Structures are given as C-alpha cells and as structure tokens.
Amino acid sequence: MVQFLILLSATLCGALLQFFSGVDIHTGDRGYEVLVSLLLAVGLYGSVRGIELSIVRTDLRRIALAISIGVFAKAALIGGLTNVLTGNLTLALMLGIALAQIDPVSVAAALSGGGPRGPVVSPRAQNIIRAWCSFDDPVTILMALALYSHLGAESGMNTSSFLGELLGNGALVAGGGLAALAARRIKGMGWVETPVLAAALVVSAVYGLMLTPAILGLFLRPSIDRSLNMLTLGALYGSAFAVGLFLKGEAAVTMGMGVVVGAIVFCVHIVVAAPLSLGLPAKDRVFLALAQQSGITAILIALLFEQLKPGVVALAVPAILIVNLLHLCTNRLVAHRIMRMPLD
Template identity: 40%
Template sequence: MTFRRRLQRTIGATASAGFTRLLAFVAVVTAVALLAWWTGLTGVLGTPLYNGVAVVLLAIGLFASTSGINLDAARRDAPIVLLAVTVGVLLKTAIIAGVMYAVFRRPESVVLGVAVAQIDPLSVAALRREPRLSPRAQDILAAWSSFDDPITALMTVYLAAWLGTGPSVFGTGSALPQLALNLGLAGLAYGLWKLTGGRTQGKAPPWRIPAQRLLTIAVAVAAVSQFLMLALATAGLFLRPRIDWLLEKATAIAFWLAACAIGIGLGAGAHIVEGVVLGLAAYCSQILVSIVITRRLPRDDRVGLALGQQNGITAILLALLLEPQFPGTIAVVGPAVVVVNLLHVIANAVWNTVRRPGPGSPARLELAS
C-alpha cells in the first residue's frame, strides 16, 4: 500500500474515532459559546459556582489519572516523571512565553506560557482506553499529566501574587505553607489508609473497602475546598477503593462539562490569531522537551510521548485565575486548547500511519478499531 493510501486510510479512521471526538468537542464548545454570548451567560465567569465546578472537574481528572497509574512501572520511570514535572514544566513555559513575546511583544506572555504548559489529566484519562502508546509510555504520560497540573497551578498562584494582587479561585498564601498543607493532607490520608488495612492481600474484613471509600470522599472534599490538588494527586497513588467503574463514568461526564465551561468563557470573545500561535507553541514545546527528557526510552515511546500534549479544563481554570489581572487571557487560551487538541489528533494519526513498530512495541493501531 502506498504512503498516500495509507495516510488517507488512517485519516479516514481518525474521522470515525479521535477526530470525531474532537469535532464533537468543538461543536459543544461553539454551541455553548454562542448561547453564552446570546443569553449573557458569560456573567457567571468568576462566580463561586463556576469556579467551584471548574475545580471539581480538575480534581476528577487528577484523581482518575493517578489512580490508574501502574505503580511498579511508575517507580521504574520515576526519574523521567520527576524531570518532566519540574525541569520540563519550566522549559515548556519558557519556550511558549518566548514565542508569544517574540510575536506579540506582550509582557504577560509568561502567564500564557504557564496556563498551557501542562498536559491535561482529564483528557489523558478520557483517552486512557485508546492505547496508541505502549503500556509503559501510557503510565509515564498518566503520571506526567497528573503531577504537572498541580505544579503549574502552584506556579500560577505565585506568579500572579508576584505580578500583583487580584481575585483568585485558588486563594492566597506563600509557597511553603501551601506545600506543607498538601503534604500534610497526603500524609494524613496515607496514615488513615494504612489504619483501614491498606492494600491487604488475601481475605480482607468486610468493612475495609467501605471505609476506604469514605476516606477517599473525605480527602477529595478537603482537597477541593482548599485547592490542595497536589495532595489529591498523591492520594490517588494509594487510595484505590475499587471504584474504577465510577471514575470512568465521572471522567466521561467531566470531560463534556469541561467543554461547556470552555464555551462559556469563549462566549465573552476570542482572540483567534493569538490562540493559534499559543497552541502551536504549546504543542511544539512538548515535542522539544519530551525528546530530551525521554531520550533513553524506545523510539516509539519517545515519539508517542512527544506527541502527547493535550489541553483542557486545567488551562481554562488557570486562565480564569489570570483573567482579572490580565484581561483577554481566556480569549487566547480557549482557541489554543482547540488548536492543541487538533494537532494532537492529526500528529498521532500521521505517526500511527508512518511508524514501523520495533521489537517490543505494540502493533500499529487502526484508530477505527
């Protein structure tokens, strides 16, 4: 089969799978944006209800991602994940900010860089059952997306505080107390989890699973109310009270609620050109940083992770925080989210067509399957 026919076949398959999903996402965002513009629904932006829903959606994505991580694989690749969520986040932010400043000469470019530097865990969790990557690479991407979210959220809080005071959905406070609260909640959750039996092998007392489910709910409520997302992401590594079916349904619902939240934000206006440049910069920054960080992985995994950038409710949530101080942030970040996700679908479809799986790599997947 010629390259042209293979490419056409894969693009056609994509239209029935990932591309169809993206079109549905864009359709929902557009419809809600028009409705918000027509009815004045954009007035809910920045309200406690809107911000609360956004934080809950972020919490679902974080917990769903970390609770699905293969712990043995994550331990093996801990250095890669640690580099990704520390050095990687900083490098991606710098690259995106540099591109935006070079093109538009706006000092708030660094803010936009932080807003889209993370890989959205809600999107990663929603696509978890579409294994275009090897199991190892999937675990790395899940861990990466789970922990770069709280890192970028914390960076945004302190960057906003450094640049000036303004309304924030994340609250206020210095870095050390916030880090201490996150570690404290995670430590308390771990201690209570051990008291309820932990992950005991063999026959367990009948009260263990219900007790751990109640503990999971309590930790989630505390994390959402105080925006302790790092604690919640950490708790997902050990709090796994057999609710995978519930998390799967909650993730699917949350993904489309996130699309509605994005649409409401865009109802107030959109800066298309800046959004396109921001989306391109975000996607390319993932490619550059990932290739460096994952240089010891097999080729297919390296490329798959390099093409793994996705944005969603996390970027919008950070844009909400920054909007009062930097008007127009939502109008730029919203289109960038669509651009990043479109690039994700197209780039992975093309790579799925041209790659030749090496030893130990999963067979090339047809996206229609």
C-alpha cells in the same frame, strides 16, 4: 477523534448560548472560585491516583527529567514565545502554565484506541508517556495555584497564611490516612474511605488546600474507578461548555492569536521531547514528540486564571483545540510510516 469532536461541540454549544442569550459569568463570585477549585481538586486527585508506580521504575531517570525540567522548560518556552506574541508577561505566564501539561485522559483514550493493528509503539514508550502525563498534571496544577495565590495576594484577595495552609493540609491528610488505615485494618470499614475522600476534596477546594488532593491520591484509593472516570469526563465536557460562554464578540479578535499559541505549544513539546527521548528507537521518539494533547486541566487552569486576567480563556480555548487537532492530524499522517519502523 470522538473525544475531540465532543470537546469541540461542547465549546461551540457554550459559544452559541452566549451569542443568542448574552448570558454572563461573574468570575469574581465566590461560587465560581469554589466550583473551579473543586474541579481542579478532583482532577489533581485523579491524576495522582492514576499514577502506576510500577511503570515508573522502568525509566525512572527519564521520567524524572520529563516531569521536572521538562515541565518547567515547556512552561517557560511557551510563556516566553507567547510574551513575544502578546506583549503581556502575566498573560503569557498563565498560558505557559495552563498549556504545558499533557492531558492524561486524552492519552489514555489514544493508547486504548490503537486500532485492530494494535499499538504502533513499544510498551516502554507507552509507559513513559503514561507516567509523564500522570505526573506533569499535578505539577502544573500546583504551579498554577502558586501563581494564582501570588497574584491574588497582590490584587488584595484573601489568602491563607503559610502556617494555616500547612496545618489545614496536615489535618485533612491525617484524616485521610486514618480512613485508609481503618479500611485496611478493621473488617467492614472499607466504605469509610469514599465519604472521607469526598469531604476532604470539598474542604480543600473551599479553603484552597490543594496539597491535600495530591497527597491523598498516593494512598487513599477507594474502589471508585468507574465513578471517577465518569466524573472526570463530565467535568471535561462541562468545562468545555463553560469556556464557550466566555467567547463573546470581542474575544474573536484574540482567538486568532490563540490558534498561534496552540501551534507554539505543540512545537515546544517536540523540542522538549527530543532530548528526553534520546536512546529510544526511532518509532518511540516520533511517538513521544507528537504526544502533546490538552484537556481538562488546561481548561480548568484557564478558568481559574480568568478571575485575575480576563481574556485568558479566549486565548486558551483555540490553543487547546489546535493542539488536539495537530495531535490528531500528525499522528494520522505518520502512523503508516511508524508501523514500518522496527521496535528496536
């Protein structure tokens, strides 16, 4: 609840600044592209770093289906229904990818805020949703970057060759591997991981080498949990403020459509979660069906696509807010009923 209100407030502050000052953001600037890419790199690294492999083993098959078929099915369904609504396939595809994932920051906040009565669902369901949101975040970011690269190439934007990207990613991953090895094998060298990680994220953002953060998140894990959490939350609220700057007067026409897109996203998740939760207790199935939340990844992907398709943000922002509002309301409404359901 608190995070939703802060997110809404940050977006409104950006919108008010835009309304009174008329400030304009030039999405074609190189600085804008690098900044958004850097935030995506940090988010991608944080998502993979947050994956606890131990919890994946409990429901490996179910989680594998959720982050493979489930993610692509959600993106396709959201994109298809949005295309019917907007009549613009490219825009619909961008929104489908941007809004398909479940925000891990929001999920972590929701699970930690179970209240004095404790969590209302089983640890197994909590493990499933933790793994689902941790894995589908990097999957959708990589999908977005692939589409961005494809559309950018068609628009005449400079893109690295496949071989150049492969070598670049390989060099950065090798550097990260050497830093991790030195930290573990050489006494007093633990400090080297953090600067190497920071440098790798910056270079990957500048040159578009986005496989690097995903791979480094698997093994290069310096003790920066608190700093990374603060950076992620700061990026979330800063991004929410930034998207508010895109909500100009003419964007108000499309914001109503964005509300409908948000409802589509929430309903699509219910449809996709239903077969993936078969065999679980009723309480857990309800929990997973109503688990859709959107956050920093959706905002950053929308900001990325805004360079190629102006108007993406104006549709994505109300959709994100509606998704989170629906999550908040539906979970509050069913909480008492879920508490009466047996865990098994």
